[in-house]
Amino acid sequence: xxxxxxxxxxxxxxxxxxxxGLACALRLAQLASADRKAGRAPVVPAENxxxxxxxxxxxxxxxxxxxxxxxxxAELVPNFRNSAPLGPAVSSxxxxxxxxxxxxxxxxxxPPLRNHGNYVISxxxxxxxxxxxxxxxxxxxxxxxxxxSLIFENDGIAGVITEDKGLGKRGEPKPNFTPGxxxxxxxxxxxxxxxxxxxxxxxxxxxxxxxxxxxxxVGIKELWEVPEGRIAPxxxxxxxxxxxxxxxxxxxxxxxxxxxxVSVGLVVGLEYHNPLFDPQEAFQRFKTHPFVRRILExxxxxxxxxxxxxxxxxxxxPRPYISxxxxxxxxxxxLNSQRLKGIHIAIKSGMLAAxxxxxxxxxxxxxxxxxxxxxxxxxxxxxREEMWPVRNFHQAFRRGLWSDLVQTGIQMATGGRGLxxxxxxxxxxxxxxxxxxxxxxxxxxxxxxxxxxFDVLTDLxxxxxxxxxxxxxxxxxxxxxxxxxxxxEEYGNPCQYFCPAMVxxxxxxxxxxxxxxxxxxxxxxxxxxxxxxxxxxxWVPPEGGGGPNYEGM
Ligand code: SF4
Numbered sequence: 001x002x003x004x005x006x007x008x009x010x011x012x013x014x015x016x017x018x019x020x021g022l023a024c025a026l027r028l029a030q031l032a033s034a035d036r037k038a039g040r041a042p043v044v045p046a047e048n049x050x051x052x053x054x055x056x057x058x059x060x061x062x063x064x065x066x067x068x069x070x071x072x073x074a075e076l077v078p079n080f081r082n083s084a085p086l087g088p089a090v091s092s093x094x095x096x097x098x099x100x101x102x103x104x105x106x107x108x109x110x111p112p113l114r115n116h117g118n119y120v121i122s123x124x125x126x127x128x129x130x131x132x133x134x135x136x137x138x139x140x141x142x143x144x145x146x147x148x149s150l151i152f153e154n155d156g157i158a159g160v161i162t163e164d165k166g167l168g169k170r171g172e173p174k175p176n177f178t179p180g181x182x183x184x185x186x187x188x189x190x191x192x193x194x195x196x197x198x199x200x201x202x203x204x205x206x207x208x209x210x211x212x213x214x215x216x217x218v219g220i221k222e223l224w225e226v227p228e229g230r231i232a233p234x235x236x237x238x239x240x241x242x243x244x245x246x247x248x249x250x251x252x253x254x255x256x257x258x259x260x261x262v263s264v265g266l267v268v269g270l271e272y273h274n275p276l277f278d279p280q281e282a283f284q285r286f287k288t289h290p291f292v293r294r295i296l297e298x299x300x301x302x303x304x305x306x307x308x309x310x311x312x313x314x315x316x317x318p319r320p321y322i323s324x325x326x327x328x329x330x331x332x333x334x335l336n337s338q339r340l341k342g343i344h345i346a347i348k349s350g351m352l353a354a355x356x357x358x359x360x361x362x363x364x365x366x367x368x369x370x371x372x373x374x375x376x377x378x379x380x381x382x383x384r385e386e387m388w389p390v391r392n393f394h395q396a397f398r399r400g401l402w403s404d405l406v407q408t409g410i411q412m413a414t415g416g417r418g419l420x421x422x423x424x425x426x427x428x429x430x431x432x433x434x435x436x437x438x439x440x441x442x443x444x445x446x447x448x449x450x451x452x453x454f455d456v457l458t459d460l461x462x463x464x465x466x467x468x469x470x471x472x473x474x475x476x477x478x479x480x481x482x483x484x485x486x487x488x489e490e491y492g493n494p495c496q497y498f499c500p501a502m503v504x505x506x507x508x509x510x511x512x513x514x515x516x517x518x519x520x521x522x523x524x525x526x527x528x529x530x531x532x533x534x535x536x537x538x539w540v541p542p543e544g545g546g547g548p549n550y551e552g553m
Contacts, residue, residue, distance in 0.1 A: 016192040056545040148160070163542075191329050208320075223263055236255050254295060276492055330346060338390040432494065
């Protein structure tokens with residue numbers, strides 16, 4: 001059935017209201033205001049810029065550790081310290097190597113983990129504040145709208161179709177059915193975050209991949225309220241080692257907020273070998289380490305969340321421009337995985353995108369050739385200065401922790417070149433070992449003690465996740481037969497373990513095994529889209545407004 005859609009036209013359409021998308025919007029407004037002050041008509045009036053956000057409100061889907069290097073924000077909003085909702089400045093930082101019972105402090109904090117001058121923040125709050133600046137500047141910001149598909153035109157893109165609202169489980173229109181809008185724009189900016197569904201389609205279709213495939217990690221986080229005096233605001237610790245083995249990339253963090261709140265989490269590279277590995281469970285075990293337990297015990301869980309991160313670095317970034325479109329922030333893989341930081345880079349990439357757009361629209365040329373100046377701007381900025389020396393960092397881990405430490409040392413001494421440059425590795429989902437080699441055995445699901453550690457569903461309750469149950473499933477399994485045949489036998493259905501929200505369950509009904517998808521649990525972390533061994537899970541946006549609510553995270 002052909003659906004008649006209302007068409008809206010904008011100069012610039014930004015998909016995603018995270019730090020990258022909002023920085024792009026605000027910088028566009030600043031450029032327009034500068035034009036006005038100079039007595040010129042703005043090239044892009046603020047009212048001709050649209051920003052879409054799929055969360056029920058601004059910041060609802062924004063999750064990060066989060067320590068922010070203020071460099072990007074200081075360029076965007078020079079007086080940000082007057083009004084931005086910053087948490088405490090980092091007062092002390094340290095790195096520890098954990099064994100199962102001991103925590104050994106590194107004599108010196110490795111330079112990438114030094115955080116003096118940075119802030120412990122709630123990304124959700126910062127995003128909301130940035131959104132207010134954007135709205136005050138006159139830009140149109142629409143929450144509860146996702147970009148469902150791209151409009152491809154003239155060897156590039158020309159906007160998006162937003163999701164249809166009011167469809168039932170089988171795709172049938174309900175009485176409240178509202179067709180998605182056809183939002184057309186001279187330039188569309190993809191700022192969807194990690195593994196954005198539109199960006200993925202665009203990169204595949206136009207073969208925009210970088211030199212290396214993107215490598216990912218998943219971060220699992222809890223926010224705690226702990227008894228007074230357990231942790232000073234601004235106290236920051238990063239850990240390596242336990243509970244991860246030396247072949248699993250990742251590490252933990254503990255950050256002290258004000259009001260006795262603690263951000264605690266674990267990042268795990270999505271290239272581990274054990275297909276039955278469960279990142280949420282590993283994180284729960286991390287909290288039982290005496291070093292972590294002494295901070296959290298007696299406290300209470302406030303919030304839970306999970307998010308994937310693009311960790312591949314400079315060589316894994318897709319080409320970020322095409323005729324009529326740009327990709328920025330996590331969508332374009334702009335993150336420094338050695339520092340575990342991307343917010344400042346996301347903001348800067350948004351600003352550079354805005355300057356590119358302004359220039360392109362002033363000249364009336366939105367071709368790929370014109371927009372390729374975005375790449376040149378990136379290369380001439382401190383984004384490259386920061387990402388280039390760590391361009392082979394994550395890749396070096398493929399042979400395990402000890403080889404990684406040696407290689408990282410060599411990379412640091414050679415300006416990032418290391419033993420091979422570029423260091424080539426394949427995508428993480430090819431790294432699973434098959435069950436047939438007898439190395440891995442299924443474990444019972446982790447239940448936790450209900451005080452310090454929790455099962456997935458208890459954690460999930462604390463994510464504020466909500467979806468309308470009566471809507472088409474937004475997790476498309478392209479060949480469910482594989483789940484009950486090859487995947488079951490070869491890998492034991494890893495989706496049951498890597499999903500931090502227990503969306504996937506193998507259930508037996510009428511004597512037949514089948515994959516049950518609890519789509520309403522989804523926290524939009526995209527891990528399944530990334531880590532499925534057969535790449536048959538496709539995450540698409542559910543009806544806008546659904547998903548987690550990471551308030552305060
Ligand atoms: Fe993350 Fe996929 Fe699970 Fe949703 S279904 S929470 S995107 S792993």
